[in-house]
Amino acid sequence: MNIQNYKNVIIGSGEGGKYLAWHLAQSGQPTVVVERRWVGGSCPNVNCLPSKNEIWSAKVADLLHHASRFGVAPASATSDMSAVRKRKREMVEGLIAVHLDRYKASGAELVMGEAKFIGPKTLDVRLNHGGARTLTGARTLTGERIFLNLGTHASIPSVPGLAESEPLTNIELLELDRLPEHLIVLGGGHVGLEFAQAYRRFGSRVTILEQGPQLLANQDPDVVAALLQIFTTEGIDVIAPAKILSVHGRSGTNVTLAVQTSSGEKTITGSDILVATGRTPNTAGIGLEVAGVELDQRGYVRVSDRLQTTAPNVWAIGECAGSPQFTHISLDDFRVIRDNLAGMNRTTRGRMIPSCLFTDPQLAHIGLTETEAARQGIAVRVVKLPMAAVLRTRTIDETRGFMKALIEPDGDRILGFTMVGPEAGEVMAVVQMAMLAGLPYSALRDAILTHPTMAEGLNALFSNVKPANAGAASSARTG
Numbered sequence: 201m202n203i204q205n206y207k208n209v210i211i212g213s214g215e216g217g218k219y220l221a222w223h224l225a226q227s228g229q230p231t232v233v234v235e236r237r238w239v240g241g242s243c244p245n246v247n248c249l250p251s252k253n254e255i256w257s258a259k260v261a262d263l264l265h266h267a268s269r270f271g272v273a274p275a276s277a278t279s280d281m282s283a284v285r286k287r288k289r290e291m292v293e294g295l296i297a298v299h300l301d302r303y304k305a306s307g308a309e310l311v312m313g314e315a316k317f318i319g320p321k322t323l324d325v326r327l328n329h330g331g332a333r334t335l336t337g338a339r340t341l342t343g344e345r346i347f348l349n350l351g352t353h354a355s356i357p358s359v360p361g362l363a364e365s366e367p368l369t370n371i372e373l374l375e376l377d378r379l380p381e382h383l384i385v386l387g388g389g390h391v392g393l394e395f396a397q398a399y400r401r402f403g404s405r406v407t408i409l410e411q412g413p414q415l416l417a418n419q420d421p422d423v424v425a426a427l428l429q430i431f432t433t434e435g436i437d438v439i440a441p442a443k444i445l446s447v448h449g450r451s452g453t454n455v456t457l458a459v460q461t462s463s464g465e466k467t468i469t470g471s472d473i474l475v476a477t478g479r480t481p482n483t484a485g486i487g488l489e490v491a492g493v494e495l496d497q498r499g500y501v502r503v504s505d506r507l508q509t510t511a512p513n514v515w516a517i518g519e520c521a522g523s524p525q526f527t528h529i530s531l532d533d534f535r536v537i538r539d540n541l542a543g544m545n546r547t548t549r550g551r552m553i554p555s556c557l558f559t560d561p562q563l564a565h566i567g568l569t570e571t572e573a574a575r576q577g578i579a580v581r582v583v584k585l586p587m588a589a590v591l592r593t594r595t596i597d598e599t600r601g602f603m604k605a606l607i608e609p610d611g612d613r614i615l616g617f618t619m620v621g622p623e624a625g626e627v628m629a630v631v632q633m634a635m636l637a638g639l640p641y642s643a644l645r646d647a648i649l650t651h652p653t654m655a656e657g658l659n660a661l662f663s664n665v666k667p668a669n670a671g672a673a674s675s676a677r678t679g
C-alpha cells in the first residue's frame with residue numbers, strides 16, 4: 201500500500217483549515233490538505249462571496265429601476281442571469297487562483313479527493329482527477345495530527361414531496377442562467393432573506409415561508425419589523441408562521457405547496473423552490489467512528505473549548521465543530537488551534553460574534569439583543585436613532601432603518617449594538633472595536649467622526665443615552 205506520512209493532515213479546505221495549513225507549512229511542517237470539491241472551501245466558491253457578488257448585481261438592477269429618483273435618465277433594467285452568473289464565475293475563478301498561489305507559496309500540499317478514515321490516524325483518499333469528480337484511484341495518508349474542517353450542506357426538511365421536487369439550494373441557485381418566475385423561499389434566516397431580496401430585484405416574484413413566528417428568530421421584534429417593512433415595500437410576500445405540509449410538482453417548472461398558516465391552510469404555487477432552512481454537518485459516512493471522533497446528537501463533531509475532539513491529536517474547525525456559522529468564526533477557530541499548538545491557552549469561550557445580513561440596507565449585530573437581555577434578566581439602557589437622523593442617508597436617499605445600542609444600567613459599557621441601515625456591517629465594526637477595547641459609550645459619543653458618514657450617527661446615538669441618574673442628552677444633528 202502506498203502510504204504517505206505527514207505531520208499535519210487537514211480534511212477540508214475551508215476558511216480555518218486553509219489558514220492553518222498555510223501557517224503550519226510555512227513553519228516547516230509537512231502538511232497536506234485533502235479537499236473533495238472546493239479549493240478554499242464554500243465561502244469563496246458557493247456561499248459568502250458568490251452570493252454577495254450576485255446581490256451586488258441585484259443592487260445595480262435596483263439602482264437602475266430607481267435611476268430617475270437620483271436625477272439620472274431612467275433606464276429600463278432587465279436582468280440577464282447568464283451575464284450575472286458569468287461575472288460571479290469570473291470572480292470565483294480569480295479567487296481559486298489566489299488560493300492556489302497561497303498553497304504554492306506556503307508549501308502546503310493540496311490533494312483533490314474525498315477523505316475517509318480507515319484507522320485512527322489513517323485516511324483513504326479517493327482522488328479526483330484534475331479537480332473533476334471522476335475517481336481515478338486511492339491514496340493512503342497518515343498524520344500525526346488531524347484537523348477536520350468538513351463544513352455543512354443545506355438540510356432538506358422531511359416534508360412529503362419536497363426532496364422529490366428537486367428544490368434548489370444556494371449552490372444551484374447561484375448557477376441558474378434563467379430567472380425564476382416565482383421563487384418560493386423556504387426559511388427566513390440569513391441565506392433565505394439575502395437571496396429573496398436579490399431575486400425580487402432581478403425581477404422574480406418571491407414568497408418567503410418561515411416556520412417560526414418571525415423572520416430571523418434571534419433578532420428583536422423591532423429589528424425584524426424594520427426588515428419586514430423593507431421587504432414588503434419591495435413586493436416580497438412573507439408568510440410566518442408557515443408550516444409546509446406537502447409539495448407537488450418539480451422545482452424549475454411548476455410546484456405547489458400545501459401550507460398551514462395562522463389563517464388556515466393555503467395552497468401556494470410557484471416556479472422554483474429555494475431551500476434555506478438550516479445546515480447539516482458533512483460528518484456522515486467518512487469513518488469518524490473508526491477515528492474515535494464522537495458526534496453530538498445533531499451530527500456535529502463533539503469538541504472541547506479548545507476545539508479538541510474526543511480522539512487524541514484530532515481537532516475540528518468551523519461549522520462541522522458546531523461553531524457559529526460564519527467564515528470569520530472558522531477563521532477564529534484557526535487562531536484558537538494555532539495559538540494552543542504554540543503553547544498558549546486560548547479558548548472559544550466568551551467570543552464576541554459579529555454578524556451582518558447582506559440585505560439592502562444591511563442588518564448588522566454584535567453583543568446582546570434586548571430579547572436576550574430580558575431572557576437573561578440583564579438590565580440595560582436602550583438608545584435608538586432612526587437612520588433618517590444620520591445625514592449621510594439623506595444624500596443617498598436611503599433613510600430606512602435605525603441604530604440601537606444597549607448600555608449597562610449603572611456603568612458605561614456597551615453591551616450590544618444593532619443597525620438596520622446602509623453600511624451597517626462597517627458601522628458595527630466601529631462599535632465592536634470600542635467594545636473590544638472596553639471603551640465607555642461616551643468615547644463614541646464624543647469622538648470626532650468624519651462628516652458625512654454613516655458612522656457619524658454613532659455620535660448622535662450615544663448622545664441619547666440617559667446618564668444613569670440624569671435626563672436625556674441631545675439628539676441628532678441637522679447640518
Ligand SMILES: Cc1cc2nc3c(=O)[nH]c(=O)nc-3n(C[C@H](O)[C@H](O)[C@H](O)COP(=O)(O)OP(=O)(O)OC[C@H]3O[C@@H](n4cnc5c(N)ncnc54)[C@H](O)[C@@H]3O)c2cc1C
Nearest residue numbers: 212214236241242247248315350351518519525526527530
Ligand atoms: C449562501 C450562503 C451565504 C453565506 N454568506 C456568509 C457571509 O456573508 N458571511 C459569513 O461569515 N458566512 C456566510 N456563510 C457561512 C459561511 O460560508 C461558512 O460559515 C464558512 O464558509 C465556514 O465554513 P467552514 O470553514 O466550516 O467549512 P467550508 O468552507 O464549508 O469547508 C469545508 C470543506 O470541506 C470539504 N470536505 C467535506 N468533507 C470532505 C471529505 N470527506 N474529504 C475532503 N473534503 C471534504 C468540502 O468540500 C468543503 O470545501 C454563508 C453560507 C451560505 C450557505
